[in-house]
Amino acid sequence: MRPLTIVELYALPAAVDLMTAAQALNMGRTMAYELARRGEFPCAVIRYGDTYRVPTAEILRLLNVPIPNRESPTVTESGQ
Secondary structure: OOOOOHHHHHOOOOEEEHHHHHHHOOOOHHHHHHHHHHOOOOOOOEEEOOEEEEEHHHHHHHOOOOOOOOOOOOOOOOOO
């Protein structure tokens, strides 16, 4: 599994499943679930039942990727 690109990160919905968050962080499935179970995942995790969701804004902050706002231009495939 390869990590997500900047363009792919910006295309994510407001919250993603744990495996998408793990992919963004270049982390394997076993490690991601273990850290989430222990409450040690490197960014906020929302848990309901057996489901884990991670806010995309938390992933962007952790990776030091600017969080776009309504006045920011849209990122395109060419990066411009």
